[in-house]
Amino acid sequence: MQWNWEFTTEILPRMLWATLNTLMAAGIGYAIAAVLGLVLAVAQRTPFRPLTLTIREMVEFLRSTPLVLQIFFVYFVGPEYGISLSPWVAGMIAIGLHYAAYLSEVYRGGMEAVPKGQWEACTAINLSTVQTYRRVILPQALPPSVAGMGNYLVGIFKDTPMLSVIGVAELMQTANAIGGQNYRYLEPYTIVGIIFLVISLVSASAIRGFEAWVRRKLGMY
Amino acid sequence: MAYISFISEYGGRFIDGALVTGLLFLCSLALATVLAHVFGLMLLSSQLAVKAAAVVYVEFFRGTSLLVQLFWLFFVLPLFGVTLDPFLTGFLAVGLNLGAYGAQLVRGAIQSVPRGQWEASYALSMPPARRMRRIIIPQALAIMLPAWGNLVIELLKSTALVALIAVPDLMFEARQLNNSTYLSTWTFGTALVIYYIFARFLITPFMRLMERVMARRLGRT
Numbered sequence: 001m002q003w004n005w006e007f008t009t010e011i012l013p014r015m016l017w018a019t020l021n022t023l024m025a026a027g028i029g030y031a032i033a034a035v036l037g038l039v040l041a042v043a044q045r046t047p048f049r050p051l052t053l054t055i056r057e058m059v060e061f062l063r064s065t066p067l068v069l070q071i072f073f074v075y076f077v078g079p080e081y082g083i084s085l086s087p088w089v090a091g092m093i094a095i096g097l098h099y100a101a102y103l104s105e106v107y108r109g110g111m112e113a114v115p116k117g118q119w120e121a122c123t124a125i126n127l128s129t130v131q132t133y134r135r136v137i138l139p140q141a142l143p144p145s146v147a148g149m150g151n152y153l154v155g156i157f158k159d160t161p162m163l164s165v166i167g168v169a170e171l172m173q174t175a176n177a178i179g180g181q182n183y184r185y186l187e188p189y190t191i192v193g194i195i196f197l198v199i200s201l202v203s204a205s206a207i208r209g210f211e212a213w214v215r216r217k218l219g220m221y
Numbered sequence: 222m223a224y225i226s227f228i229s230e231y232g233g234r235f236i237d238g239a240l241v242t243g244l245l246f247l248c249s250l251a252l253a254t255v256l257a258h259v260f261g262l263m264l265l266s267s268q269l270a271v272k273a274a275a276v277v278y279v280e281f282f283r284g285t286s287l288l289v290q291l292f293w294l295f296f297v298l299p300l301f302g303v304t305l306d307p308f309l310t311g312f313l314a315v316g317l318n319l320g321a322y323g324a325q326l327v328r329g330a331i332q333s334v335p336r337g338q339w340e341a342s343y344a345l346s347m348p349p350a351r352r353m354r355r356i357i358i359p360q361a362l363a364i365m366l367p368a369w370g371n372l373v374i375e376l377l378k379s380t381a382l383v384a385l386i387a388v389p390d391l392m393f394e395a396r397q398l399n400n401s402t403y404l405s406t407w408t409f410g411t412a413l414v415i416y417y418i419f420a421r422f423l424i425t426p427f428m429r430l431m432e433r434v435m436a437r438r439l440g441r442t
Binding site: 060061063064065066067068069070072073076077079080158159160161162164165172175176179185186189190192193196197200201204 | 280281283284285286287288289290292293296297300374377378379380381382384385392395396399405406409410412413416417420421
């Protein structure tokens with residue numbers, strides 16, 4: 001089979017549009033995961049044992065079961081209880097939850113790196129819990145978390161093709177559709193690979209740059 | 222239908238699927254381990270061509286998504302006259318992908334073996350192969366084991382993707398059952414729990430045991 005350039009230029013615009021969908025899906029999923037992950041991380045630090053243990057086990061569960069299966073679960077289980085989710089919504093919930101579990105681990109590491117004296121000082125000057133986290137702990141916990149957060153940003157992007165299984169029209173789904181219509185899979189799948197490679201390499205180096213910038217900004221070399 | 226009767230009717234299919242998943246897991250773990258060590262060492266080579274080959278392999282497989290690689294191998298290779306069995310395709314894709322992540326772990330671990338150990342083996346004028354085998358690798362193994370545990374879980378989860386090229390693994394069986402019974406919560410829920418048991422009660426304790434064994438063999442208990 002030969003590479004067909006005419007076909008390539010014909011499908012390229014459609015593929016590039018689909019790339020935007022992939023980026024959007026990754027972006028939304030990541031935003032959900034970043035917020036929810038923080039909630040999960042803080043919830044694991046409450047003194048209420050049953051809650052911390054439940055959350056801990058939940059995070060382990062989310063981290064050690066396959067994302068594709070979780071996507072199917074969310075998509076098909078909703079209707080059983082009378083909640084019909086669109087593929088996009090179901091996909092964002094599944095990806096958001098899955099990565100929230102990962103990000104909560106990153107935040108947890110960051111919070112554990114905050115010296116114990118900082119917590120004690122907050123207690124000593126009688127700060128409320130919210131004030132303690134918002135003004136003292138999180139500003140110190142987030143910078144060391146940047147590297148891990150960056151890794152998962154690239155990770156979530158590489159996992160979005162899994163959304164194609166429930167028919168979210170991202171890059172992979174579009175490539176499947178083009179392949180099916182034209183009986184040519186070489187070009188669409190290869191283009192998907194190249195697009196992923198380019199975005200991954202560029203974003204990985206951008207994140208490294210950002211990390212260095214954060215470090216410089218905080219005076220930690 | 223109660224869950225008990227559901228599981229007594231379809232339990233066999235879950236077991237069949239779990240066995241395929243287990244076999245695929247072991248095969249791809251073996252492939253990934255070999256590739257990780259070969260390419261991890263190549264990444265450290267002083268010969269530019271060797272190092273470049275390893276960098277291309279690692280960045281290629283880490284930069285493009287596993288699902289894309291799987292589909293590419295499955296749909297595009299036959300166009301070049303190479304037709305592989307779905308199981309073999311899945312095993313290759315998962316092994317190659319996780320091997321690339323593993324190569325980075327191997328490289329990092331070897332580089333973090335204390336400088337003095339290298340110097341001592343130079344001082345004893347050990348040949349490079351024996352230096353690696355007797356001094357560096359055993360210590361590097363101990364360093365990389367915790368991260369390796371995460372990678373093994375990732376590998377288990379990645380195997381679920383091969384269901385999409387019709388390998389009859391656990392995920393595939395769950396999907397089939399869902400299509401015929403429409404009992405989404407039970408089919409996908411059961412599959413999720415089986416994956417969880419695999420990860421949490423087989424892989425994780427095994428990796429902990431390995432960590433203890435390594436620590437003892439290096440006299441670090």
